[in-house]
Amino acid sequence: MVADTDIVVRAEGLVKKFKDFRAVDGLDLTIERGMIYGFLGPNGCGKTTAMRMLTGLLTPTEGSVEVLGLSVPKDAEALKYKIGYMTQAFSLYGDLTVLENLRFMATIYGLTGARRKQRINEVMDRYELSDLKNRFAGRMSGGQRQRLALATAVLHEPQLLFLDEPTSAVDPESRRHFWEQLFDLIEGGTSIVVTTHFMDEAERCHKIAILEAGQKRADGAPKDLMAEMGANVVEIEGPNLRDIRRHLLGADGIVAAAQLGARLRVLVETGIADPEAFLKARPETDGATLIERVRPNLEDVFVTATGEGRQ
Amino acid sequence: MRPLSRIAAIFFKELNQLRRDRMTFGMVIMIPLIQLVLFGYAINTNVRDIPVAVVDHSQTGLSRVLIQIVEATTVVEVTERLNSIEEAEQAIKSARVRAAFILPEDLSQRVARSPAAGLGTPASTDEETSRPVAQWIVDGSDTMIAGAIKSLRSMPLSELNRQPPNRSTPTFEVALFFNPEQRTAINIVPGLVGIILTMTMIMFTSSAIVRERERGNMEMLINTPVRPMELMIGKIIPYVFIGLLQTVIILGLGHLLFSVPFGDKTLDLFIGTLLFIGASLSLGLVMSTIAQSQLQATQMTVFVLLPSILLSGFMFPYEGMPLVAQYIAEVFPATHFMRMIRGFVLRDASLLDLHRDVIWMCGFFVLGMLVAALRFKKRLD
Numbered sequence: 001m002v003a004d005t006d007i008v009v010r011a012e013g014l015v016k017k018f019k020d021f022r023a024v025d026g027l028d029l030t031i032e033r034g035m036i037y038g039f040l041g042p043n044g045c046g047k048t049t050a051m052r053m054l055t056g057l058l059t060p061t062e063g064s065v066e067v068l069g070l071s072v073p074k075d076a077e078a079l080k081y082k083i084g085y086m087t088q089a090f091s092l093y094g095d096l097t098v099l100e101n102l103r104f105m106a107t108i109y110g111l112t113g114a115r116r117k118q119r120i121n122e123v124m125d126r127y128e129l130s131d132l133k134n135r136f137a138g139r140m141s142g143g144q145r146q147r148l149a150l151a152t153a154v155l156h157e158p159q160l161l162f163l164d165e166p167t168s169a170v171d172p173e174s175r176r177h178f179w180e181q182l183f184d185l186i187e188g189g190t191s192i193v194v195t196t197h198f199m200d201e202a203e204r205c206h207k208i209a210i211l212e213a214g215q216k217r218a219d220g221a222p223k224d225l226m227a228e229m230g231a232n233v234v235e236i237e238g239p240n241l242r243d244i245r246r247h248l249l250g251a252d253g254i255v256a257a258a259q260l261g262a263r264l265r266v267l268v269e270t271g272i273a274d275p276e277a278f279l280k281a282r283p284e285t286d287g288a289t290l291i292e293r294v295r296p297n298l299e300d301v302f303v304t305a306t307g308e309g310r311q
Numbered sequence: 312m313r314p315l316s317r318i319a320a321i322f323f324k325e326l327n328q329l330r331r332d333r334m335t336f337g338m339v340i341m342i343p344l345i346q347l348v349l350f351g352y353a354i355n356t357n358v359r360d361i362p363v364a365v366v367d368h369s370q371t372g373l374s375r376v377l378i379q380i381v382e383a384t385t386v387v388e389v390t391e392r393l394n395s396i397e398e399a400e401q402a403i404k405s406a407r408v409r410a411a412f413i414l415p416e417d418l419s420q421r422v423a424r425s426p427a428a429g430l431g432t433p434a435s436t437d438e439e440t441s442r443p444v445a446q447w448i449v450d451g452s453d454t455m456i457a458g459a460i461k462s463l464r465s466m467p468l469s470e471l472n473r474q475p476p477n478r479s480t481p482t483f484e485v486a487l488f489f490n491p492e493q494r495t496a497i498n499i500v501p502g503l504v505g506i507i508l509t510m511t512m513i514m515f516t517s518s519a520i521v522r523e524r525e526r527g528n529m530e531m532l533i534n535t536p537v538r539p540m541e542l543m544i545g546k547i548i549p550y551v552f553i554g555l556l557q558t559v560i561i562l563g564l565g566h567l568l569f570s571v572p573f574g575d576k577t578l579d580l581f582i583g584t585l586l587f588i589g590a591s592l593s594l595g596l597v598m599s600t601i602a603q604s605q606l607q608a609t610q611m612t613v614f615v616l617l618p619s620i621l622l623s624g625f626m627f628p629y630e631g632m633p634l635v636a637q638y639i640a641e642v643f644p645a646t647h648f649m650r651m652i653r654g655f656v657l658r659d660a661s662l663l664d665l666h667r668d669v670i671w672m673c674g675f676f677v678l679g680m681l682v683a684a685l686r687f688k689k690r691l692d
Contacts (some may be wrong), residue, residue, distance in 0.1 A: 055534060057691045073690070080536040086318045091531035097323065097329050107320035110313045 006033045007232075008160050008191045009054055014063035016049050016214075021051040025214035027063070036182060038205035039195040040302065046214035047195040048088065050166055054193065055085055055162055068160055081109065084153035088164040089292065090145045094138025098129050098148055099139055109156035123151040127181070143174030150178070154185065163184065165192040167201065179204050199298045208298075211307045217305040226228060226296045231255045231267040231304045232275040233296045238288035247284040256303045267300055314541050321545025323535075325519075329549055335515075343507050343557045344564070350503055350571050354626075355495045356441065359457040364391040364402045364411045377422075377445070380470055381412065386459050396448075403450050410449040410460050418444060427468040444468065451456035487502035489657045497572075499654045500565035502625040504558050504584070505648045509591055509619045510612075512554055516595025517608040519546045525605055526571065530691070539687040543680055547592040555581075562656070571656065579662045580655040583648070586672040590644035595677025600686040619645040647672055 009031035016024040024046040031037045039047035052058040054067055056076025065072040070079045092101045102123065106116045113220050124130045127147040132140065137148060146166060153161060163182075167175040179201070182192055194205065202208050202222065209219040218225055236244060241264045245257045248266060255267035268275035329336060343581050367374050384387055391408055399411035415421065421444040447464075451457040490497045523529045532542070563572040574580075594615065602608035622632065622640035629640060629650075640646045647668035654660030662669050 025552060052691060056532065057530070057689075059690060059692055076689075077536060080534065085531070085534040087527070087530045089527050091527045091529075093324065093328065093528060094526070095328050101322070104320050104324045107316050108537050110317075110536070114315055209648075267662075284448070 002222070004097055007031070008033050008068055008133060008305065009037075009193065011054065013062050014050065014053060014065065015061045016053060016058060017061045022214050024060075027211075027214070027216055029054075029216075031191070033191050034186060035206035035261065036186060036192045036194060036204070038043045038202045038208040039211055039213035040191070040197070040199075040202040040208050041195075041300075041306075042197060044252060045069070047211050047213075051162055051195055055083060056080070058115065070310045071181040081156065084156070084158035084161045086149050086153045086161070086163045086166050088168065090137075090149060090169070092145075092152060097134050097136055098124075098140075099133040100221075101148065102129075104203070105134070105152040106155050111156060114224045119155055119157075123155055126184075127151040131211075142169040143171060143177075146174065146178060146240050146257065159190060159228060161190055161192045163192065165195050165197070166199070167196070175201070186202050192308050197258075197304065203298045210302055218301065222298050225254050225301045225305075226298065229296055229304050230270055230307050231296070231300065232270060232272075233294050234266045234268055234275050234279055235290075235292055235294050236264040236266060236279065236285060236288050237290035238285075239260060240287060244288070248282070253278065258303070265294075265300075267304060314538065317537055317541045318548070320550045321345050321542060325341060325546055336661075339557065340560070342511055343503075343560045347500065347503055347561050347564050348568065351496050351500055351565065352546065354499050356455065357495060358455055359385055360388040361386060361410065361456055361459060362390040362408045362606060363387040364393050364399050364408045365389050365414070366393050366396060366399050366411060367414045367421075368416045369414045369667075371419060373422060374414045374418050376471060377414065377418070377468070378412070380468070381466075384463065384466065387412075395437060399448060399599050403448065404428040406450075409453070409456050410447055413446040413448060415445065422468065427465065427555055430661070439587045458543065467577070494569075495563070496569035497657060498653070499557060499625075500561065500569055500571045500621075501652045502649055503565075504561045504652055505587070505623060505645050506620055506625055507557055507561060508554050508584075508588060508648070509643075509645045510559060512588055512591035513595040513598070514609070514612045515550050515553070516547060516592045517598040517602065518605045519596065519600045520599035521605055521608050524585045524603075533689040539684040539689070543570055543596055543684050547589075547596065549591055551585070551588050555584065555592075558584050570669065574656050574659045576655045576659060576661055579660075580652070582656060582662060582671075583665075583669070586669065586676065587644055587648040587651070589676040590672050590679065593676050593683060594644065596683035597679055597686065600683050607689060620645045622646065623649045625649055641671075644672060644675055650675065 007030060009029055011027060011029040014024055014027040014029070015022065027050055028048075028052075036236045039050060041047050049058060053060050054065055054072065056073040056079060059073050067079055068082050070082075072079060075282075093104070096104065099120070102120045102238050103116070106120055111119055121130075124133060127150060129147060129151055132148075133145060135144075137145065140148065146169070150166070153163075167178055170178065182194075186192065194201075196202055205222065207219065207221050208225070210217045210225075220228075238244075241259055241262075245264055246261060248257045250255045252270050255269055258262055259265070266279065268278060272278045276291055276293050279285055281289075285291060365378055367378070378389060386412065389412075393402060393411070396411075396413060399408075399413065402408045403411060421442055424442070425444050427444070447460055449457050449460050487493065523532060523568060548674060562571070562573065566573060595612075598611045598615070599608060602611055618639070621627070622636060623629075623643060623645040624640070625645075629637065629646065632640065651665050651672075652667050654665050
């Protein structure tokens with residue numbers, strides 16, 4: 001059990017209903033200080049709704065939320081000084097310059113005078129915005145906007161940062177760079193909650209929760225999740241992979257099968273002791289040139305935890 | 312100090328955005344400028360030179376002189392000469408003329424017996440004396456046109472006999488205060504301040520909140536510690552200055568172009584205008600918290616704008632409206648402002664003289680701001 005002071009987010013039985021649709025359906029969360037916690041799931045799985053309930057933007061239909069020791073949504077206004085939030089779509093002012101945006105947001109968060117100037121210079125240095133400070137935010141590239149959004153989100157040095165699909169509009173290079181900056185923030189004592197539908201991003205998180213249809217299907221460190229996945233991964237090479245896939249899907253012992261280039265990736269239930277032999281014995285795989293067991297990745301975890309793999 | 316500096320931050324943000332929105336910024340100056348010049352010259356309730364047709368069945372020297380005398384009043388201008396009453400009716404129907412002047416065959420006899428001709432009073436037993444000399448057929452759908460022609464009904468005809476018009480003693484003496492020359496612009500220009508302020512103030516603010524929502528800034532904004540009232544106040548302050556600027560343009564230019572007097576109640580005028588700007592802005596803000604898109608905000612603006620203009624007394628006298636319409640008109644800030652600004656500018660009235668309008672306007676402003684701030688939820692659900 002972790003000490004209470006080291007818990008930044010605690011949610012119990014969280015439900016959010018929009019009319020008859022349960023966007024979030026009984027979510028329990030415990031997020032520890034000093035880590036990047038990821039919500040992984042497909043679009044519409046409720047990760048943004050869950051995050052909005054944690055920041056007080058949405059009122060939960062049922063359940064309780066406590067963030068940084070404050071009860072949400074009751075103390076949402078007090079919480080706003082302590083958290084930073086980066087929206088999914090760019091939400092700063094396109095017709096204001098970088099510097100104007102930063103000044104506006106700094107003042108809104110109560111920074112004034114020399115302190116404001118110092119913080120703005122710090123974040124502009126750190127997120128390489130100094131050369132862009134007179135550029136209109138609306139005329140910047142996706143990566144530049146993302147750096148500006150992160151810079152404004154951390155201006156008031158929040159203890160906890162919420163990032164809603166922060167990298168969906170940027171190139172892979174910017175994405176890598178962005179994640180390095182997140183780890184710098186963690187080193188500085190910030191905790192981060194991030195939503196994503198990218199496997200590689202989820203893999204960088206200290207811990208993740210896999211969400212589907214508003215429910216948590218699995219949570220833990222990506223490594224642990226892979227180890228405890230409940231399926232072994234075997235890859236098949238050879239001709240007629242599409243045929244093999246069609247025959248394997250739905251067969252006993254097979255969780256899922258998906259083609260990756262020239263290989264077919266098959267998830268076999270752990271109950272089957274020797275998955276390679278099990279597959280080789282099946283008539284469909286006669287023409288296969290290679291059948292080998294490989295290390296599982298997060299996508300395999302995702303597949304076993306959600307959708308067809310779960311049934 | 313946080314609320315003040317936050318309001319200042321929102322104020323400067325709005326100012327920067329406004330400054331860069333060339334179109335809007337241009338409208339701020341051009342709307343009062345163009346509308347003042349246009350309406351100042353165009354709107355005139357003294358109707359002149361109404362196009363009329365003449366049907367002269369008499370065809371005498373007398374009938375021609377009578378037509379000239381009627382034309383000399385400048386109320387009407389003869390544009391067509393027709394042969395029959397049917398043709399005249401058709402001309403009115405097809406809007407070529409607004410009225411027709413029918414001169415009967417027995418014009419001379421009628422004139423001779425008419426008391427208006429000033430040929431002495433005929434015997435009272437003569438029934439013919441009660442007959443008018445000629446007839447007007449008028450397109451009565453426009454009451455103002457009809458009224459102008461009706462004013463010709465008892466015009467003196469003594470000029471027909473080269474006699475000076477009768478010097479009659481009026482029943483009442485009428486002294487015209489404030490606008491003795493009866494120039495329409497004197498009444499229109501101060502009223503235009505009310506109309507243009509209503510239009511621009513409500514239009515700008517009604518999109519103020521909804522614009523943040525439409526451009527996607529709202530989600531970030533409600534995630535900050537900003538308070539609704541700070542946001543509302545910060546957003547309206549730039550428009551207060553714009554409203555004052557527009558007032559200066561209209562009244563200044565009205566003074567230059569149309570010699571509209573200013574009066575010396577500058578402070579009262581300033582405070583009254585400020586109150587009206589505040590009331591209009593708060594109304595716009597309330598609408599902005601209701602509208603889901605900028606298009607809806609514009610539609611709501613038009614919805615409020617038309618009754619504001621038509622019921623405010625800007626064009627039609629407030630007293631002429633039925634009681635229910637008067638009550639409705641009282642709701643709109645424009646009605647109260649119309650009374651106020653005409654009072655300050657034309658009648659040299661003070662805030663004290665118009666205290667009821669002042670109190671109502673203050674109440675409207677405070678209530679509007681409260682409703683807008685309460686309606687603005689820092690939640691998405």
